[in-house]
Amino acid sequence: MAIATVNPATGETVRTFDALGADDIERCLAEAARAFGSYRTTGFAERTALLGRAADLLEADNEDIARTMTVEMGKPLAAARAEAAKCVKAMRWYADHAEALLGDERPADADVRDSGASAVRTLYRPLGVVLAVMPWNFPLWQVMRFAAPALMAGNVGLLKHASNVPQTAVYLGELFERAGYPRGCFQTLLIGSGAVESVLRDPRVVAATLTGSEPAGRAVASVAGDEVKKTVLELGGSDPFVVMPSADLDKAVKTAVTARVQNNGQSCIAAKRFIVHTDVYDAFAERFAAAMAALRVGDPLQESTEVGPLATEQGRADLEELVEDAVRGGASVLCGGRRPPGQERGWFYEPTVLAGISADMRIDQEETFGPVATLYRVASLDEAVERANHTPFGLSSNVWTRDDAEVERFVRDLEAGGIFFNGMTASHPALPFGGVKRSGYGRELSGHGIREFCNVTTVWQAAG
Incomplete structure (x- = not known):
């Protein structure tokens, strides 16, 4: 599949990109794994500052990225500006709320006294490297509603965007680098759909999220199920x-x-x-x-x-x-x-x-x-x-x-x-988003969305 910007208003090819080769993909996977090793230990104050800087950059880039989206997939320019602004809003919302949403939970002493514990708490810990397979229709928003909560939770991301919006995909990878995120925390993979399975099967990738068609969702869920990896799917709607x-x-x-x-x-x-x-x-x-x-x-x-x-x-x-x-x-x-x-x-x-x-x-x-x-x-x-x-x-x-x-x-x-x-x-950003039946499973946004790619961990300490 060609990775190119083709202006849907004219049918003209604006820009083409070479797909990443096997060595490039391996480099990205290695960088993501290394980044998670250190990024997962950062505190919420540091993550909040990073996401806040990314939001500021995106806000400043509104007009340029809006025009890019319009040229790549045809949405009216006013709608493209609104999409970029909505992403900024969501980034700031998660920067402000993630710590509270992922705070330790402690049951009442009376509820766990018979377990023999002196202390019990539940933690939300990041899972690791998450692959995001995203569509072209909202090329910024669909990605950001995954990226903002995932990064605030301490995960790192690999983005396989739709092949007809490569300039938006490249912009997203560069945005987080410009904001000061450690190298490898969020990377764009310019790859075709045929390369998704090998990336998802790589042991360094622990989970995947997909927004797209029902056939694409089935394909990703099938591979992830075979590998026993967590997925969130947002598919079609009528x-x-x-x-x-x-x-x-x-x-x-x-x-x-x-x-x-x-x-x-x-x-x-x-x-x-x-x-x-x-x-x-x-x-x-x-x-x-x-x-x-x-x-x-x-x-x-x-x-x-x-x-x-x-x-x-x-x-x-x-x-x-x-x-x-x-x-x-x-x-x-x-x-x-x-x-x-x-x-x-x-x-x-x-x-x-x-x-x-x-x-x-x-x-x-x-x-x-x-x-x-x-x-x-x-x-x-x-x-x-x-x-x-x-x-x-x-x-x-x-x-x-x-x-x-x-x-x-x-x-x-x-x-x-x-x-x-x-x-x-x-x-x-404050409302859970997702569907039932063939529209998929799991939720994005709100507290439900940020916890989807967390290890819900019970910590039990014995009395005495």
Whole structure:
């Protein structure tokens, strides 16, 4: 696989990189192992200072790295700036909170007196070298939500980034070096997917985290399972956006558009399936389709652009196949459904709304990674819950209702790692993030995320 920046707005190759050879990979592994030997003994004050300096550098680099991300994967420039700022926020949050999140835990004396101990405590100790296999859609944020907690916990990281965002990957490796981290604490490996297995099987690598497709997750989990190594997986999503009769329809429609086309529709937690109660379906569908059709599609470096190109030519082809399959099966196209007329260069696709989706269409069960929304009409609360859960994924979900009884029903029965009421799904450093079913396992962010790659150690000392 080529490791290159190909501008998705033009199809032009901007820069190419040579993949690391076997000797280079060995050098990186050796440096990571050496770095962990000393870095694991650093205190929280030192780690906080290092991560704080990295945050300051990233904040200063916002405009440059935002443009790099936009050129590499096509997100609108304003969104790229916001992504970099979000990373800074998360880095500072972990710098401020990691010590408390990983503090020693001591049970009440009465609870352990019969164990014969004079003292018992639980410690969170770093595991070691962790391999991060990361995607292109949020090329900075996906990495930082692993790197910030992992480094604050005393681990070191090896980054295998997506091969179409190599400049962002190189930037990340250099960022931590510039901040003063010891050599080897965080390294970028410019390697193809075929080299991941050998790195993961290396005994110096103790765990892995992956955000990406379901097939990629299966591959990494299979190798890690064979090696008995810890993994955290955040995979695909087909998040429901449920609208009930009591919803504020103005806010629901406005949020639905943003929730579907954020990051050009290429987000695991983007709302994809819009499940609307029949009492408000017609009004919602008309307004939603009109708002989607009005979005400005174009050059992502232009400030006025709301939807840029798909990140890869294959990604657009995959999306087109799903739409064409649905239309052949009888789905109605309320807006979009094609490449923008006159747009000869780049991998653009119109914001699209499809209705009349049936179970025999691929789009009913497969993730749409692009600005394509599917609409479902439901007649009851029971049907809304059933339709929301009718997918192999379970990452997050949106529900619009002002009925307290409905809120409790959705909380009880929705199969998802997150449920957002009357607002758009979003990730935040203080909130655990992850899914169930084929959306993966484990959690990122919050205290749950920082403890994923820790050795939870019981320390027992005898009485007397």
